[in-house]
Amino acid sequence: MMKLYGFGPTRSLRALWGLKELGLECEFVPVNLPAGEHRREDFLALNPAGKVPVLVDGDLVIPESAAIVLYLAEKYPEKGLMPASLAQRAQIYRWIMFAVTELEQPLWRITKHTFLLPEHKRIAQDIDLAREEFTAMASVLECHMEGRQFVVGDRVTVADCVTAYLMDWANEQHLLESLPNLAAYLRRMYARPTAPQRIAEAFASIRAA
Numbered sequence: 001m002m003k004l005y006g007f008g009p010t011r012s013l014r015a016l017w018g019l020k021e022l023g024l025e026c027e028f029v030p031v032n033l034p035a036g037e038h039r040r041e042d043f044l045a046l047n048p049a050g051k052v053p054v055l056v057d058g059d060l061v062i063p064e065s066a067a068i069v070l071y072l073a074e075k076y077p078e079k080g081l082m083p084a085s086l087a088q089r090a091q092i093y094r095w096i097m098f099a100v101t102e103l104e105q106p107l108w109r110i111t112k113h114t115f116l117l118p119e120h121k122r123i124a125q126d127i128d129l130a131r132e133e134f135t136a137m138a139s140v141l142e143c144h145m146e147g148r149q150f151v152v153g154d155r156v157t158v159a160d161c162v163t164a165y166l167m168d169w170a171n172e173q174h175l176l177e178s179l180p181n182l183a184a185y186l187r188r189m190y191a192r193p194t195a196p197q198r199i200a201e202a203f204a205s206i207r208a209a
Contacts, residue, residue: 002026004068005046006053007033009202011065014165015053018069020194021161022079026055066100066162073158081158091152095141095159099166102137106130107169134175138182145181149188156192164189168199 004019004026006012010033019026031037031052038050047054047063054061055068057075062068073082083089109130113122141163145151151159167186170176176183190198197205 003029003056004053005029005031005043005056007031007038008206009197009199010052011165012053013196013199013202014065014161015055015068016196017161017165017194018072018081018158020196021081021156022072022076024072024076066096069158069161070096080155081161083153083157088153088157092157092159095144095151096162098137098141099159099163103134103141103163103166103170106134106137107166107173110134110173131173131175134170135178138170138175138179142179142181145185156189160189164195165199172199 002024004012004015006015006028007030016028031043033052037043038052043054044050046056046061049063051063053065053068054063055071056062057071062071070082073079077084083092107130110127113124113127113130141151150156151163164186167176167182168190171183171186176186189195
């Protein structure tokens, strides 16, 4: 059985979404980030970057959440998470790259300078700049989603597994208030029975543990 190493409200949720959409069984192996388990020698042997999630499928080890979901979609083409059409796959790659470069990076900067970094390393101005950058790029996706249910095509794809998680992350930062198409997309995606926990729910689960 495949193993997914992950932790609560991180991008591990994105990998879990892909697994749930595909209906795949996977052993979830918790990696306690606050306790520093991501810096242990055995975990660094899986991912020298010391980050979650990491998927282990037999002898194959795959870090990076977007890569994990792409791999799973390619491995199980009959599930339809990756379109058969080359033209649509090109759009999948386009919007995934857009998500992890143009949308995820400013969200990550906001998170780091809000609470992850030690206080003496946080830069308030960088939070403001990152919010502006996210809004500018999210406006591109907002226009794209006009009249659409999904990012690519007329059914859920790997692009949605990658993007919807980011919309929840952005929503946590109150960045979707002027983006009605993306706010509606967020609600639709998390209404799916295959959706993972929301980020806030995952945080709550950690606090309750």
